[in-house]
Amino acid sequence: MNLLKSKKLLVGLMMLACSTFIAGCGGSEDKSASGTDVDSYPNKPITMIVTHAAGGDTDYNARLLARLLEEELGQPVVPNNVTGANGSIALEQYKDGDTDGYTIIATNTAALSGNEATGLSDFSYKDFEPVALYGKQAGENIVVRADSPYNNIQELIDASKANPNQLKFGVSMGGGVYVASVILDKEAGAKFTVVDTGDAANRLTALLGGHIDATSIPYSTAKEYIESGQLKTLGSLLSERPSMLPDIPTANETVKDLSVDTLYVVLAPKGTDPAVVEKLNKAIANVVNNNKEYKENVEKMNFQSPWVLSVQDTIKELDAQREHFMKYKEFLQ
Structure with missing residues (x-):
């Protein structure tokens, strides 16, 4: 933490550093919208x-x-x-x-x-x-490298339990991916070392470079790497399968409440x-x-x-x- x-x-x-800028770019003295002509x-x-x-x-x-x-x-x-x-x-x-x-x-x-x-x-x-x-969004997908032994979310969770704090899960602190890592811990008993690796692009780079073992990134970001055989998706964090990607399972099919829309x-x-x-x-x-x-x-x-x-x-x-x-x-x- x-x-x-x-x-x-x-x-x-x-x-604090932006305070002067905010003062110049913030609202006017009159905060009401009474002067707005809605018709025009x-x-x-x-x-x-x-x-x-x-x-x-x-x-x-x-x-x-x-x-x-x-x-x-x-x-x-x-x-x-x-x-x-x-x-x-x-x-x-x-x-x-x-x-x-x-x-x-x-x-x-x-x-x-x-x-x-x-x-x-x-x-x-x-x-x-x-x-x-x-x-x-088409869904944050929990992804691993293609040579990883894990083929679904349950296998990844089980491996983290068998090797507590040995598997690194990349997140962006404060965001939905971090929330998902906490749900994995509290609802499924997963034992990852959670690592702040920044935004989706940085998480992708960290995963491909072997600095983390798993992470979650938008499907649109992961798609070309999945199709080229560099990554594999274990499941989507959407609460239900999207109409355009019906073959990707949702994480909440394995872990109740593990969803981030x-x-x-x-x-x-x-x-x-x-x-x-x-x-x-x-x-x-x-x-x-x-x-x-x-x-x-x-x-x-x-x-x-x-x-x-x-x-x-x-x-x-x-x-x-x-x-x-x-x-x-x-x-x-």
Whole structure:
């Protein structure tokens, strides 16, 4: 748990270093959205803050959505990556920002809920105005090198029990993958040494290089390595098998509660006019449900089926995931 404490300290130092920048980029004196003309909204460019680095799945989904939202809304939607601490830097910086609807945040729910459950951040989705859940990741997959003797999740768990703390499981501290490692411990009795190896790209490199024995990375990241015979997947962390990958078993088929649904979500600063939120939700829903280019891209690049929820259903889903993660709060902090 020293790794998590170190990362919390780093977050605090980063936030302190950014304080002057935040003061310049935060909200105006008037935090109300009363001045927003909903009928003419939007009438200027919208900034979309992306909480994770360029090239990852959160960034890919956000940029695709932003580009197609421009056509839907008639105004530029400009992505801006503000990274650090598994998304918590950007979320902390913008949760109390301008409420006029011209700054929105794109993140993923595993980071949002995981950061709160681990104590990396002290806020939840309730500190924002949820706009829309607009996509489901094809699933974090528990993967091992192809020459590994383990062919399913149970074999990996059994090996960790037979050799306590000898097998290294790579995670990103504070995120959903770290939550999954705790569930493996508490629900299945797994005995891994949990190693903070950073984001999915770094976890992949560490696994291929033999620095860790297993990890979890998005299927879209692992696919070419699985197909080339360098890695094998033992199962997905999704709560149910995705329609596009029905042959990959879910981890919760082996271990009850071992699921982490990574969903992509757009948030607005707390206090944003509900009418603006609804207008944005409808625009996002139209892109996801009816734009052929969107469908082709998410299916081809991320193995996702188009999926989007209303504002109210988004809130319900966010609440359900938060409850699932917070069950393990005492073991995560």
